[in-house]
Amino acid sequence: MKQRRLPWPLRFVAKTFLNLNLNRKLFAVFCIVSILPLLFFVKYSYDTTKQELTTQIYSNMIATTDQINTNLETKLDSYSKISASIYLDNTLRLLLIKDYSEDETEYVDSYIYFNNVMKNVLATNPDIRAVSIYISNTTFPADSVYIKRIDAAAKATNWYASIANSHGNVTYSVSTNTDATEPVFTLARLLNNNSLNFPYGILTFEIAEADIYRLMEKEDKHKDIYIVNENGNILSNRNKAYLNQNIDTLIPGTFGENQSGSFDSIYNGEKSLVVYNTIKNGWKTISVIPYKSFMTNTQKASKRVLLMALSSIAISVVLIYITSRFFTKRIESLLQVIRRVEREDFNVNMTFMGHDEIGQLSFAFQKMTGRLKELINEVYKKEIAKKEAEMNMLQAQINPHFLYNTLASISALAIKHGDNRINEMVSHLAKFYRISLNKGKMILPISEEIKLTKYYLAIQQHRFEGLLRLHYDIDDSVLVYQTVKLALQPFVENAINHAVWDDEMGINIIIRVYRDDCDIYLEVIDDGMGMRPETLGLALNKTDNISGYGITNVDQRIKLAFGDEYGVNLYSKFGIGTKAQIRIPLHGIHS
Numbered sequence: 001m002k003q004r005r006l007p008w009p010l011r012f013v014a015k016t017f018l019n020l021n022l023n024r025k026l027f028a029v030f031c032i033v034s035i036l037p038l039l040f041f042v043k044y045s046y047d048t049t050k051q052e053l054t055t056q057i058y059s060n061m062i063a064t065t066d067q068i069n070t071n072l073e074t075k076l077d078s079y080s081k082i083s084a085s086i087y088l089d090n091t092l093r094l095l096l097i098k099d100y101s102e103d104e105t106e107y108v109d110s111y112i113y114f115n116n117v118m119k120n121v122l123a124t125n126p127d128i129r130a131v132s133i134y135i136s137n138t139t140f141p142a143d144s145v146y147i148k149r150i151d152a153a154a155k156a157t158n159w160y161a162s163i164a165n166s167h168g169n170v171t172y173s174v175s176t177n178t179d180a181t182e183p184v185f186t187l188a189r190l191l192n193n194n195s196l197n198f199p200y201g202i203l204t205f206e207i208a209e210a211d212i213y214r215l216m217e218k219e220d221k222h223k224d225i226y227i228v229n230e231n232g233n234i235l236s237n238r239n240k241a242y243l244n245q246n247i248d249t250l251i252p253g254t255f256g257e258n259q260s261g262s263f264d265s266i267y268n269g270e271k272s273l274v275v276y277n278t279i280k281n282g283w284k285t286i287s288v289i290p291y292k293s294f295m296t297n298t299q300k301a302s303k304r305v306l307l308m309a310l311s312s313i314a315i316s317v318v319l320i321y322i323t324s325r326f327f328t329k330r331i332e333s334l335l336q337v338i339r340r341v342e343r344e345d346f347n348v349n350m351t352f353m354g355h356d357e358i359g360q361l362s363f364a365f366q367k368m369t370g371r372l373k374e375l376i377n378e379v380y381k382k383e384i385a386k387k388e389a390e391m392n393m394l395q396a397q398i399n400p401h402f403l404y405n406t407l408a409s410i411s412a413l414a415i416k417h418g419d420n421r422i423n424e425m426v427s428h429l430a431k432f433y434r435i436s437l438n439k440g441k442m443i444l445p446i447s448e449e450i451k452l453t454k455y456y457l458a459i460q461q462h463r464f465e466g467l468l469r470l471h472y473d474i475d476d477s478v479l480v481y482q483t484v485k486l487a488l489q490p491f492v493e494n495a496i497n498h499a500v501w502d503d504e505m506g507i508n509i510i511i512r513v514y515r516d517d518c519d520i521y522l523e524v525i526d527d528g529m530g531m532r533p534e535t536l537g538l539a540l541n542k543t544d545n546i547s548g549y550g551i552t553n554v555d556q557r558i559k560l561a562f563g564d565e566y567g568v569n570l571y572s573k574f575g576i577g578t579k580a581q582i583r584i585p586l587h588g589i590h591s
Helices: 008-019 022-087 090-097 104-124 158-162 209-213 291-342 357-417 421-440 446-463 489-499 533-540 550-562
Strands: 128-135 147-149 171-176 183-191 201-208 224-228 234-236 260-267 270-278 284-290 443-445 468-474 482-484 507-516 519-526 567-573 577-585
Touching (some): 022 128, 022 201, 022 209, 022 224, 022 291, 090 104, 158 171, 183 209, 209 234, 260 284, 284 291, 489 519, 489 550, 550 567
Parallel strands (some): 128 147
Antiparallel strands (some): 128 201, 224 284, 260 270, 270 284, 519 577, 567 577
16 A cells, blocks of 8 residues: 655655754754643633623623613604504594685684694603694695694605605604704604595604613613614714714624624724614614723733743743753763764763663763774784785785896896996896885885886886886975885886887886875876776776786775775776876875
């Protein structure tokens, strides 16, 4: 079954966490384990308290709006019943539709009846500030107190617009009384109680808006309460400037089709809870309270809890840091010692780290390091002795070999020419052996190695007269540094013995010594025959028999003296030539 890979964000987090050091990992884990639950508890406490408080406030607001609606319906019913008594008064209807053009004095009796009816209504209902009947009967004189004309001023009022499609039902609107500055409700009702089914007048009651607002005044101190009609126009509120405005301009939101409910809205720039309830005529009582007003104490309490939580977090962070640092500091000290051992430095002294697992680990590592040092010294000494024996044996092979060839050359020249050059060759041979023996030492300055090579080439030039053309490119600043003895001579010998392919043309041999950064390079370059790729491969793998002991011998001695990163490299191309490059360190012999 194929394993499903994690999404790349999780892989990135996991990789980043794995790359952290142990101290940061422990610190991060401890912080997450201790801090997150505490923050979650604070957040849960705040949200739970807010939810419970909101539920309680909602219940109180629903109860308040229910009570206001009950009182409002009772008051509106009383106004409706009073208007119905006038609406059903047949005497009043007959007096209003009567033609007074034949006897103009008859309206006096009508006035007396109207005055008695209207004064009785005002006396028994102190909430009603004024009662008026607007008529269109031009034969009946209007007194502009109880009887008024339906003129342009009347038609411009809010109540006149509200009765257009009322069909005799009671309508309410808010307007400003011309005789007072306070807002008033106007109850308007068409008087059409006749067989002809046309209105013979309009009955209006003027009720002070303050009388309606008094129903909710006590509940309006800590929240705003609105009474709106079925169209959403505001009928009553503490702020009288809002009257007749549509509630949607103040409280954005949807009241829905339910008779009651709640929703959140932005009121006066603050998030608020809106609760509404509807009475039977379509009016709504709307209660609005900002969350800030009832969440202040909760927020203060939450801030105190959060402050205590932050204090606890700060203390926890300090304790967590000290604890994680206590553990990781000892591990870091142990790691430093391990890295010293990795660099082959076995002289370590570890401080006491206690008796826990880390302390036991450090004690075991110290014992292991001591034992490892003993084993390495023992093996290293044996290996050095073995290498020295091998080098002595190889050196013993080099000297007789070279001596045999040189003496053979001298003998051949003596027999053939009887020339004084024999003395010169013998002199060069003596100087060569004086330097090469070097009192048994394997290391000598580069300047001496150059001299040794020159003596060797001087002898070979007598042997290969005219065939060897020598060139030297030597940086004098590196002559004081040391190299292994007989490093260049084997490669020069290989060039002479194997690179010459034309006995008439001969070869060019270049000896270069130069410095590059922290290393010194010794090179023997010839323009002779070169090597085929397969032969070069064998030589590079130190498995060649071309030079007998040359490449392998020099490479092993350099590695033994300076380290495995140094040694011999060969570069050759058949028909072009060969370059042998020896790399040694500038700082001296490898310890």
